[in-house]
Amino acid sequence: MIKGANRLQTVEEYYFSKKLRDINLMIASGKPVINLGIGSPDLQPPQKVLDALTESLSRSTAHKYQSYQGLPELREAMASFYKEHFKVSLSPKTEILPLIGSKEGIMHISMAYLNAGDHVLVPNPGYPTYSAVTKLLGAIPVFYDLKQENNWLPDIMRLEKSDLSKVKIMWISYPHMPTGAHADYKYFEELVAFAKRNDILLVNDNPYSFILNDTPKSILKVSGAKDVCLELNSLSKTFNMAGWRVGMVLGNSNHISNILKVKSNMDSGMFYGIQKGAVEALKCSKLWYLSLNSVYEQRRQLIWKLATALNCTYDEKATGLFVWAKIPEYFKSDEFTEVVLKNYQLFIAPGHIFGSNGEGYVRFSLCAHSEEIEEAIARIK
């Protein structure tokens, strides 16, 4: 029997990977399950993105290996996107690296900076990949609390009192997944100062800035942030291109070249047509964002109704692709979602999968048609 590596014992199969198998079995057995569990956009990418991909296929260079750093045109489009939407100037030559999705960036950044035994500050609740990748590399996740009473922001004073001597990376993600909470620029400044004082690489994972949010922010806008910060961004949610796998990491040239050292040993570039499509997406006008958000706005109204019908409460000021809702006190989040799945064939994500502070909450995705959400409400009533 060939044994897997020890690192396999540090992680479990991703919750959604397991759960979606069960859901698909339910569907195959005739149960009409409505999936409000995952954040995989169901809307179409912009038409000009699809056209660019189609047109690219006949180019003689389209099917060759592509540059490890991505097409210059793509990096330039990413730089213009950051300039236009975040007012952040970045050199397309040295401060931007296209990624095959921002999820892989979490691994590349971690591989570029972590040694076994290093500590990593990870949000609780937060995206499970930060801690999984940390553990796979033999480093140690140190969870920091995010609580509703603190608007889901880290308590910097409290963090500063802890032993930070082994901390190498701190992950943040604002607008926050799963809660939809925001950090303002004053708070970003405090976080950057904290990272500088403690020699920590602060990474803002920022895929949700354009969903139901009028004020997209980048940590890199803070003066001096490039010294200690990186930002991840993604086309998955903003342009409905989750399956295309296009993300980016942005920061100073030293950090970017360290990450490229890892990444160029792991993949051999991104398909040409995908890069051409991504360029078109990044050039979208305000109209794109308006039309995308008008759909999500309508869906969110319905999800709020659904949450209320399930006796859940939520913050109307939260943004992003999800509604994060508090469940009735007498339930654990797992019990609650199982009851909802069994009684109404409605799949929502239990909050505990994002960390212990997610217990008592559930996450509804906006990635379902209004008709499906209306059907879900009807089932409960």
Ligand SMILES: Cc1ncc(COP(=O)(O)O)c(C=O)c1O
């Ligand atoms: C907080 C957060 N970061 C990163 C990702 C990964 O996005 P991508 O599709 O760019 O890999 C997700 C996806 O759901 C996410 O929720």
